[in-house]
Amino acid sequence: MIVEVLYQELFIYGEKGNTEYLRQMFKDAKFVHTQLNDKPYFADNHVDLIIIEPISERHLEVVCGRLKPYAAKLRELIDAGAHFIAFNNALDILGKSLTEQSLGKKEEKETLNLFDYTTIRDLDDRYAELAVLEYKNIDVLAMSMGFSQYYGNTSNYIYDVKSGFGFNKETKRGGYRYKNAFLIEALGNVFMYNPEIAKLLLKRFDCDDSLPFEADAYAAHKQRSRLWKKCGIH
Template sequence: MRIIHLFADLCNLYGDYGNVCGLKRALENKGQNVEIEYQSIDDEIDVSGADFVFIGSATERNQKVALNYLQSYKDNIKAALDNGTVILATGNSFEMFGQSVTDCDGIKHEGLSFFPYETIEGKERIVTDSLCDTSLCGGDIIGFVNKASLTTGVTSPLFDVKQGSGNGKDDNKEGVHYGNFYGTHLIGPVLIRNPQLCEYFADMLIKKQ
């Protein structure tokens, strides 16, 4: 099983590297051999052939650095998604895969444009714990949210919010789920705090083999 951790140095707030550690342990407990590969700035980004790709949460500045760097590799990433690679993006990293991210100064940064949503950053931060529900696995999903953005145009959300913050203002839908792509603002890290969700990804990856 091949896992690629993108931008572990740039996009790694609130211990989000723990998502990779937790998934690796879950897969190994199920008899899988797991290889973790790290790719970042100045590397040739190549996720072809990967079973799972993870990108964690970043500062607003580092998000733009990562987004700019990924523009040259969007065809490689899209091909991997189309070929079955699973991508999990936590925190504000999933915003990069939408149409655009407009920063708090009003500057619009073109997204990778894989999916229809767009994000606008504001001056005020949203800091809260969230409680969500999902059809992916049993039990409630919990996580910490610390963002300065609102995301609109999500046609396929990941979670239903029972308490806390959704994608947009007064929105009870959180995250995105398009095929093999999963994105959530929940950090903390989400796969450690929600073992049932970690098991979901591990079982799914094994079935794909």
């Protein structure tokens, strides 16, 4: 199994921990860490899973420019069944358009045009809240954070949002799925703190679903659940 992590050196909000936990989960996999000035490994090689996590808006613009020459190849791999996971504002550059607005001005930004949704990034309206997402009857404890809202997942949504908001503030449906591409607008080290979700990912690759530090992962999920409930999030 080959896993490519795109631009981990740029990840924000402590989300590097998520991919480091993936490395522990898939201990026999080959991990390729593509840095900003590298040619993506997927451009010339087979990959089973590609992952990208939240990156600052300024650096996302650079990332989009780096990936643009390989957008068609990336879509080809996804169409062929490769797994692709994106979290939080990484979604900004994956849809068909990105409109950034601030102080009454709007600007169209470049995207990779891989998926059929649009993004509105409002730099005057930053949000941050705890969230509970329901996927396959599992409560996923996560966070909603950033400037962006997404539109166009009516039939492609992944989960229902029990607390917080989904793809945008007008819907309780969250995420965007196309084949084995899972785009998740939430964040919060999802695999580390949601062991049942981590186990589902292992099963997708026909791996044994025992987790590294499994007892600790369940304890962390329980502790986070208590904290969410203390904050009135259920």
